[in-house]
Amino acid sequence: MRPTLGIVPYFVSACLSRGADAGAIVGIVLLANRVSPHTAAAGLLAACLTAPHLAGPIAARILDRTRRKQLLLAAAFLLYAASIAGAALLLEHHTFLAAAALTVLAGLCGPLLTGGLSSVLGALVADNELSQRRAQGMDAFTYGVAATCGPALIAIVAAAFGPTQAVFAAAALAAGGGLVALALPTGVGSVVGTTEPIPTVRSTIGVLLRTGTLRRVAVGTALSALPVGAVSLLAIAFALDHHGSAVQGAILVTVDGVGSLIGSTVAIVWPLRGNPDRLIRWWTLAVAAGFGLCALSPTAPIAAVAFGATGAATSLQFAANLAARAAFSPPAARAQIFVTMAGLKTAFSSVGVALVGLATGLGSTELLVAAVVAVLLGLLYMLVDGARSARVSPSQSR
Helix, strand or coil: CCCCCCEEEEEEEEHHHHHHHHHCCCCHHHHHHHHCCCCHHHHHHHHHHHHHHHHHHHHHHHHHCCCEEECCCCCHHHHHHHHHHHHHHHHHHCCHHHHHHHHHHHHHHHHHHHHHHHHHHHHHCCCHHHHHHHHHHHHHHHHHHHHHHHHHHHHHHHHHHCCHHHHHHHHHHHHHHHHCCCCCCCCCCCCCCCCCCCCCCHHHHHHHHCCCCHHHHHHHHHHHHHHCCCCCHHHHHHHCCCCCHHHHHHHHHHHHHHHHHHHHHHHHHHCCCCCCHHHHHHHHHHHHHHHHHHHHHHHHHHHHHHHHHHHHHHHHHHHHHHHHHHHHHCCCHHHHHHHHHHHHHHHHHHHHHHHHHCCCCCCCCHHHHHHHHHHHHHHHHHHHHHHHHHHHHHHHHH
């Protein structure tokens, strides 16, 4: 397989499938609210779509064992599409439990749209640091495109044609991503020329906990994900507290997304260099500084700059995260490490949304200060753990 051959189908498939994943939850929530207003249905279905990401390592182990990974990825994307489309039809007929079951099935496929797909990227480009880091910046860009464009597209379709059609649109994006994934090179990401057995999920988690850099990156980015996942609620809270409207909050969310795209573009043009352990610390500090600027912003225009800077820092932190995963994941457990860390990030993002939603008595300044504290706790852990590992054994300080 010639490196770079599969970059174009990878990029297209990633944008489509991840856009579907980011937008599907919007469509499902809108449809549930229309079919069963003023109930817990929307929240429960949203949980059904996100919570199964924690079971991602099981699917990732199957991916690690599969030689023709592009076929498994394509099948997962198509199953995701069929599941959310079926869930929408069942919701239309008020068959909630069956719809929830299909939503869980889609959620189980979700990790392969994120970390699972990312795990094969390294095999598509030249095996040198510059090419690998540029590809990781490109991968961060696909997440930015998905997070910005996916929900926007679904919201537009829902407004024009209704929420059921919006979910169908998300399903179409996922199906398109699956079909494009078939164009990935045969055998992409397969471990060739090694007799190393595929580790179990339990042993993979053990590797993650024992490998210094992976452990520190997992904890640091998980704590950062608490406020990053809730940035839309934080932005709307800021706008309302500063005599604005929810629409102005949505504009701040959009600016954060644009900042994320700019940050990942920078990582493509000027790839990150150096030790991933050091990179993740600096960019985690930058994320904390971004939220701090948001908290100190006196007006919405200044806040727009702050939210944009936070989005840029977040995308560069994520590019450093991908660099660490790629550099320190054992070849036989690559997909499991990628998906496990992606699942942690998703889970903590969901917790962050829940915490901000429950903190109704706090103003936006207090919430943003709490965001800074959460990110700095992650940074503090990385610094303390890194220093401890360096004292115990220099070889473990990685």
